[in-house]
Amino acid sequence: MRLNAVAFACLIISGLLGGPAGAQVRQDPPNGPAPTTLARSVSRLVAAEAAPLAAESVLKLDGQLDDEVWTRARRIDGFLQSDPKEGAPPSFPTEVRVAYDATHIYIGVSATDSDPDKIVGHLTRRDTDSPSDWISVAIDSYHDKRTAYEFSVNPAGVKQDTYRYNDDSDDRGWDAVWDVAVARDGSGWRAEFRIPFSQLRFRATEKATFGLAVIRRVGRLNETSTWPLIAKSKPGFVSQFGDLSGLSLTRAPKRLELLPYTVSGLKTKPETDNPLVETADGDLSVGVDVKYALTPGLNLTATVNPDFGQVEADPAVVNLSAFETFFSERRPFFVEGSGVYQFGSDLFYSRRIGRSPQLGPDVPENGFSASPDNSTILGATKVTGRVGKFSVGVLNALTSRERAIVSAGALESRALIEPFTSYSVGRLRRELKNQSSFGMMLTATNRKVGGEGSPLRMLAGSAYTGGADWDIRVRKNRYAIAGYLAGSSIHGTPQAILRLQENNVHSYQRPDADHVEIDPTDTTLAGLAGSVAVRKIGGERVRFESNVNFTTPGFDPNDVGFMRRADIVSQNNWIQWRNDRPAKRVRSFRFNLNQWSSHNFGGDRLDLGGNINAHWTFTNNWATGLGITGLVDAFDDRATRGGPGARTDGLWVMWHYLNTDDRKPIAIEMFTGRGWSSFGPHFLDLNPAVTFRPASSLSVSTGMRFGTSDNDAQWVANEERDGRTHYVFARIDQQTVATTFRVNYTMSPTLSLQMYAEPFVSAGAYTDYKQLIDGRSKDWRTRYGAYDYPSSADFNYRSFRTTNVLRWEYRPGSALFVVWQQGRESTDPRGDFRFGRDFRGVFGSPASNVFLVKMSYWLNY
Numbered sequence: 001m002r003l004n005a006v007a008f009a010c011l012i013i014s015g016l017l018g019g020p021a022g023a024q025v026r027q028d029p030p031n032g033p034a035p036t037t038l039a040r041s042v043s044r045l046v047a048a049e050a051a052p053l054a055a056e057s058v059l060k061l062d063g064q065l066d067d068e069v070w071t072r073a074r075r076i077d078g079f080l081q082s083d084p085k086e087g088a089p090p091s092f093p094t095e096v097r098v099a100y101d102a103t104h105i106y107i108g109v110s111a112t113d114s115d116p117d118k119i120v121g122h123l124t125r126r127d128t129d130s131p132s133d134w135i136s137v138a139i140d141s142y143h144d145k146r147t148a149y150e151f152s153v154n155p156a157g158v159k160q161d162t163y164r165y166n167d168d169s170d171d172r173g174w175d176a177v178w179d180v181a182v183a184r185d186g187s188g189w190r191a192e193f194r195i196p197f198s199q200l201r202f203r204a205t206e207k208a209t210f211g212l213a214v215i216r217r218v219g220r221l222n223e224t225s226t227w228p229l230i231a232k233s234k235p236g237f238v239s240q241f242g243d244l245s246g247l248s249l250t251r252a253p254k255r256l257e258l259l260p261y262t263v264s265g266l267k268t269k270p271e272t273d274n275p276l277v278e279t280a281d282g283d284l285s286v287g288v289d290v291k292y293a294l295t296p297g298l299n300l301t302a303t304v305n306p307d308f309g310q311v312e313a314d315p316a317v318v319n320l321s322a323f324e325t326f327f328s329e330r331r332p333f334f335v336e337g338s339g340v341y342q343f344g345s346d347l348f349y350s351r352r353i354g355r356s357p358q359l360g361p362d363v364p365e366n367g368f369s370a371s372p373d374n375s376t377i378l379g380a381t382k383v384t385g386r387v388g389k390f391s392v393g394v395l396n397a398l399t400s401r402e403r404a405i406v407s408a409g410a411l412e413s414r415a416l417i418e419p420f421t422s423y424s425v426g427r428l429r430r431e432l433k434n435q436s437s438f439g440m441m442l443t444a445t446n447r448k449v450g451g452e453g454s455p456l457r458m459l460a461g462s463a464y465t466g467g468a469d470w471d472i473r474v475r476k477n478r479y480a481i482a483g484y485l486a487g488s489s490i491h492g493t494p495q496a497i498l499r500l501q502e503n504n505v506h507s508y509q510r511p512d513a514d515h516v517e518i519d520p521t522d523t524t525l526a527g528l529a530g531s532v533a534v535r536k537i538g539g540e541r542v543r544f545e546s547n548v549n550f551t552t553p554g555f556d557p558n559d560v561g562f563m564r565r566a567d568i569v570s571q572n573n574w575i576q577w578r579n580d581r582p583a584k585r586v587r588s589f590r591f592n593l594n595q596w597s598s599h600n601f602g603g604d605r606l607d608l609g610g611n612i613n614a615h616w617t618f619t620n621n622w623a624t625g626l627g628i629t630g631l632v633d634a635f636d637d638r639a640t641r642g643g644p645g646a647r648t649d650g651l652w653v654m655w656h657y658l659n660t661d662d663r664k665p666i667a668i669e670m671f672t673g674r675g676w677s678s679f680g681p682h683f684l685d686l687n688p689a690v691t692f693r694p695a696s697s698l699s700v701s702t703g704m705r706f707g708t709s710d711n712d713a714q715w716v717a718n719e720e721r722d723g724r725t726h727y728v729f730a731r732i733d734q735q736t737v738a739t740t741f742r743v744n745y746t747m748s749p750t751l752s753l754q755m756y757a758e759p760f761v762s763a764g765a766y767t768d769y770k771q772l773i774d775g776r777s778k779d780w781r782t783r784y785g786a787y788d789y790p791s792s793a794d795f796n797y798r799s800f801r802t803t804n805v806l807r808w809e810y811r812p813g814s815a816l817f818v819v820w821q822q823g824r825e826s827t828d829p830r831g832d833f834r835f836g837r838d839f840r841g842v843f844g845s846p847a848s849n850v851f852l853v854k855m856s857y858w859l860n861y
Contacts, residue, residue, distance in 0.1 A: 049246035063183030073097035090225035113188035120219035121155030123697035125752035140211025141200040173335030177813035197253035211241035261856035270846030276370035298385035316760035340393035344484030349562035361415035393427035445559035460492035463559035478538030527555030570598035621661035646775035683709035757802040765831025794831030813858025
């Protein structure tokens with residue numbers, strides 16, 4: 001695999017070294033931030049009790065905590081530090097009281113502070129984290145020790161809500177409808193929560209017990225204290241909650257939520273000589289989101305005619321590798337609850353739903369065409385939650401058949417480019433008391449590709465994947481044996497299966513691979529994938545993991561999942577030494593060792609490397625880290641995109657980062673990466689970023705991505721000449737510069753303005769064209785030979801993307817969005833980079849705009 005410098009560096013930093021191998025450079029343990037030692041053992045059951053609110057009482061939500069019910073409610077105190085000095089008394093005391101009535105649970109928190117003028121409360125958009133003081137209450141209403149609903153507020157009244165699942169995982173895309181009020185005085189600050197039972201899931205009973213945890217964060221001290229102690233030295237989060245009793249809940253909560261919305265939009269495109277492209281297109285549409293509690297632990301969520309116009313655009317990239325770029329999901333419907341569908345292999349990648357059409361129309365000479373950018377999502381439904389000791393997730397989405405308009409002179413026709421498609425995903429997990437689990441997952445993609453003669457028959461008619469996974473905990477939950485086994489089966493016409501065999505995921509046509517063979521008559525493609533890992537996930541000083549993974553040549557989940565390549569066997573080892581006991585200057589320290597290797601099923605070594613890295617967090621809240629990676633000579637079996645493979649030379653990579661204290665008005669982040677080899681890629685990456693917070697309600701941040709690379713053997717093309725195929729490579733000198741700007745201005749906790757913009761330029765100049773002679777030769781001079789390439793592959797790609805969103809939550813659960821998006825894009829056939837010329841060219845490129853107003857209204861029945 002050969003990448004441009006920026007893409008290669010990103011893979012290294014994200015822990016995917018060497019491309020095909022998928023080796024992991026580990027900095028933290030597999031289950032999130034690793035625990036430290038529990039300074040004080042707490043073995044007793046921590047319990048609290050809620051006070052009923054009299055029927056005639058009215059609790060005024062003002063943060064004052066002076067209502068009569070708070071004097072009757074039992075006090076909860078005894079907070080202990082979770083961070084930095086685990087188990088130590090907190091710097092300031094905190095008291096909690098709980099009350100309830102038939103429809104709500106109320107939680108009052110009094111946070112004492114000896115210097116209340118130093119309490120920090122940044123005014124930001126909802127669900128945005130900041131270095132503020134925070135109070136969070138987490139409720140395990142199903143009392144299963146695995147799931148919880150967390151509600152947070154800072155002194156400025158900014159709200160956050162999070163769904164906790166699998167004990168120590170979180171879903172920050174979950175949104176609930178609830179209220180909170182905050183107040184300050186000379187003794188500190190207080191928060192008064194009012195949470196509808198309709199937002200929780202529980203069994204109605206006269207003697208209900210919830211799990212409860214209260215977390216307080218003091219911003220200026222960077223200190224977290226909890227009741228009960230949520231110990232970092234113990235695996236899990238929800239399983240450490242205390243018990244909240246005294247709840248008589250015989251009335252079932254409201255089950256149905258409706259969120260109807262209307263969207264009015266206008267799209268503009270630049271003038272073009274294509275008569276099929278409309279330069280202005282107005283639209284008015286309506287849709288609805290639905291949530292319904294099927295049972296106390298099982299929820300149905302549906303969306304009809306969804307609109308995601310307020311979602312920020314993906315960053316621009318130039319991908320010169322053989323493999324697909326992964327983009328994170330940003331659409332709210334698919335983000336919320338996505339953790340339920342996690343599996344050892346990425347069997348579900350929600351970005352496949354609503355993807356760009358996969359086929360293109362046949363356009364006659366001097367003709368024109370116009371195609372939709374994405375497939376239309378007609379509707380989607382999912383059911384998530386718990387049934388007894390099982391966690392459940394089921395999802396189905398439907399996308400419409402898409403056509404392109406094609407014109408040739410006076411004739412105009414429509415060409416099918418994407419079929420009507422149904423996507424289905426099912427997930428089931430059996431959870432045991434010691435946090436062990438066993439699960440299974442199934443996915444199905446079914447397309448209406450039509451009968452004989454339909455162009456849609458180039459796509460597979462159906463694709464199915466299924467698998468089982470496990471996570472077995474032993475020795476007091478400190479060790480885990482985890483893994484999965486999955487299979488896939490794709491069915492279609494011979495043309496559809498041949499198309500899959502020849503793509504870069506499989507490359508069955510490789511002439512130097514004797515373990516795979518292309519078959520143009522096949523109507524099925526099938527394979528297996530699996531993994532086994534042994535992990536140490538508890539203990540004060542040491543964590544480790546060893547794993548073995550395999551993916552057979554025919555495995556392919558990509559119809560509704562994500563996988564860059566098949567045909568690989570890999571192993572990875574990671575060990576970490578850590579110290580989380582604060583010293584005079586150092587708050588925490590991590591030291592990691594990594595080793596990995598991979599081969600294809602033909603025995604070619606694709607990757608072999610190692611890494612060491614270290615990380616320090618200081619008591620002044622600065623952080624730094626560095627690492628070095630070494631890769632030995634290997635073999636790239638996708639080097640020619642379907643032809644013979646080519647040997648790759650070893651590579652050294654060094655990186656370093658430095659982050660200043662994000663609590664200050666100015667915070668700086670700096671990352672540098674440098675890679676070099678005897679032949680092949682050389683690169684340098686610089687990524688500085690600055691965040692300026694001149695006021696509590698305003699933050700301005702800017703960051704730059706600067707990358708320069710030289711690669712002596714970048715694939716260019718496979719050219720047919722003289723009756724044979726020539727595999728053309730060249731030296732590429734590439735420079736990439738992108739600048740990101742963000743402005744967040746919050747007028748109130750319910751009214752905010754977000755602005756994002758990114759100009760992007762990437763230029764590549766190709767020289768020294770050559771052809772592959774003997775890809776397995778150790779000598780560079782005999783591996784490649786001179787070649788006269790008749791054209792130039794130089795490029796200069798320029799892009800500008802901006803998303804600007806005004807959001808007003810005019811009543812709980814109901815919101816108004818006003819959005820402006822703009823995109824500019826152009827490409828020139830020149831490879832030199834000039835900063836002034838190219839960035840002026842970014843804004844001189846033709847612009848496409850989207851203006852929309854979206855209004856939703858929340859109803860609860």
